[in-house]
Amino acid sequence: MICAIPANATDNLYCTLLAHSSIHGIMAGYTGFVCGPINGNYAYIPLEEVARATNEVNTRDHKWAWQKIVMKVQMSCQKCRTESLKLVARADGVSFVGLEGAEKDKLVVIGEGVDAVKLATSLRNKVGHTELISVAEQK
Numbered sequence: 706m707i708c709a710i711p712a713n714a715t716d717n718l719y720c721t722l723l724a725h726s727s728i729h730g731i732m733a734g735y736t737g738f739v740c741g742p743i744n745g746n747y748a749y750i751p752l753e754e755v756a757r758a759t760n761e762v763n764t765r766d767h768k769w770a771w772q773k774i775v776m777k778v779q780m781s782c783q784k785c786r787t788e789s790l791k792l793v794a795r796a797d798g799v800s801f802v803g804l805e806g807a808e809k810d811k812l813v814v815i816g817e818g819v820d821a822v823k824l825a826t827s828l829r830n831k832v833g834h835t836e837l838i839s840v841a842e843q844k
Contacts, residue, residue: 771843
């Protein structure tokens, strides 16, 4: 599985289901297959079928419209850092939150459709001075 963000509990469950399906197929004597969901059921798909498929990924699709927001936030203590991370993690569209910089004062937010200005304003009101450094397409 290829993932652009750190794995979460759903990814863990999905990988477990794929692993169980693979083991069952191997124990049944099948070879040259991959497991995957088809119409809600996990199935054994021959490798020849997978190799023959020519699915193209449309990178202009909204699912690929992720953005990376970097903000410098005045966080003088661990409590401020925790509050900042919690506040940002609750925002709509946020998939990843992290700290960067030597002083751990840069907040990195990755998500889809995240309102950077609204996020910065919320941080200013709850934590302290917040400077919006960059908003860029997540590649």
